[in-house]
Amino acid sequence: MSDAPKHPADPANELASDNSSIDPRDFRNALGTFATGVTIVTAMSAEGKPYGVTCNSFASVSLNPPLVLWSLGMFSQGLTVFQNASHFTVNVLGASQHVLASQFARSSGDKFAGVSWAPGLGNAPVLADVVASFQCRAANRYYGGDHVIFLGAVEAYAYNRQEPLLFAQGGFGRFLAGDGDKAS
Numbered sequence: 001m002s003d004a005p006k007h008p009a010d011p012a013n014e015l016a017s018d019n020s021s022i023d024p025r026d027f028r029n030a031l032g033t034f035a036t037g038v039t040i041v042t043a044m045s046a047e048g049k050p051y052g053v054t055c056n057s058f059a060s061v062s063l064n065p066p067l068v069l070w071s072l073g074m075f076s077q078g079l080t081v082f083q084n085a086s087h088f089t090v091n092v093l094g095a096s097q098h099v100l101a102s103q104f105a106r107s108s109g110d111k112f113a114g115v116s117w118a119p120g121l122g123n124a125p126v127l128a129d130v131v132a133s134f135q136c137r138a139a140n141r142y143y144g145g146d147h148v149i150f151l152g153a154v155e156a157y158a159y160n161r162q163e164p165l166l167f168a169q170g171g172f173g174r175f176l177a178g179d180g181d182k183a184s
Contacts, residue, residue, distance in 0.1 A: 032168060032169045032170055033168065033169065034168070035166050035167065035168035035173070036056040036057075036058075036166065036167050036168070037056065037058065037092055037093075037164050037165065037166060037167075038054065038055075038056055038092075038093045038097075038098075038101050038164075038165040038166065038167050038172065039054070039055050039056065039058045039070070039090050039091055039092050039093060040052045040053065040054055040055070040091045040093065040100070040101070040104045040127060040130075041053055041055045041058070041070055041072075041082070041088055041089070041090050041091070042088065042089045042091060042117075042124050042125040042126075042127070043078075043081050043082050043085035043087065043088040043089075043122070043124045043125075044081075044085060044087075044119070044122065044123035044124055044125070045081045045084075045085075046081075046084055048123075050112050050117070050125045051078050051081040051082075051111075052078075052091075052104050052111055052112070052125065052127075053072065053076065053078055053104055053105075054101045054102075054104040054105040055070050055071075055072070055090075056167045057069075057070050057071040057147075058070045058090055058092075061151065065153060066153065066154035066157075067139065067151060067152065067153060067154065068090060068134055068136060068151075068152050068154060069149055069150060069151050069152065070090060070149075070150055070152075071144070071147040071148060071149045071150065072147060072148055072150065073146060073147055074143075074146050074147060074148060075146075077107055079148065082138075082148075082150060083141065083148070085122060085124065085138060086122040086137065086138060087120070087121045087122025087123075087124045087135065087136060087137055087138060087155075088122075088124050088136055088138060088150065088152060089120050089121075089124040089125060089126050089127075089133055089134065089135050089136065090133065090134040090136065090152070091125075091126065091127040091130045091132075091133050092130055092131045092132040092133070092134075092159075092164060093130055093131065093164065093165040094129070094130060094131045094162045094163060094164060094165055095162070095163040095164060095165050095166075095174045095175075096165075097129075097130070097165055098165060098172040100115070100127075101165060101167075101172065103115075112125070115127065115128075116128035116129070120133070120135045120156070121135045121136075121137070121155055121156060122137070131159060131160060131162045131163075131164050131165075132157065132158065132159035132160070133157060133158050133159075134152070134154050134156075134157045135154070135155055135156040135157065136152025136153060136154050136155065137152065137153045137155055138150065138151075138152060139151045139152055139153040163175065
């Protein structure tokens with residue numbers, strides 16, 4: 001008898017068809033143990049309306065060429081905006097910006113009310129006072145289960161040394177430095 005894992009021929013199809021033996025709620029709880037940064041990804045709609053969504057699925061892909069990725073739920077209201085936009089901006093939030101993160105996490109209302117921003121590449125909004133911003137050309141997208149994965153070619157970026165906002169176990173938090181050891 002083999003102890004080798006038995007992988008389905010098409011794992012994306014297995015999960016999308018509700019044939020997985022993994023409990024989605026418990027799986028989400030397990031993923032929540034991994035702390036992530038918090039971002040607001042923005043783009044401009046074809047009608048000239050700014051759009052943004054809170055996202056913690058942001059990750060670097062490559063340094064050369066500079067590529068990043070993020071994902072959005074297949075049934076998100078803003079999916080078509082991001083699918084049709086030439087550019088998007090990933091705005092990395094600071095430790096004190098949890099209210100802003102919550103504002104952009106809602107599915108209704110004017111998310112940009114009271115928010116200072118400037119048009120970036122492709123008119124994608126660059127939010128003021130964020131820890132970092134990555135202005136990206138929409139390079140590609142991939143379909144994975146119940147999400148669309150957006151690959152961005154970074155064309156401009158800015159950052160400061162402020163403390164980032166973190167998300168873990170369903171809540172916002174901060175990084176508490178240990179004994180000063182840094183990863184190599």
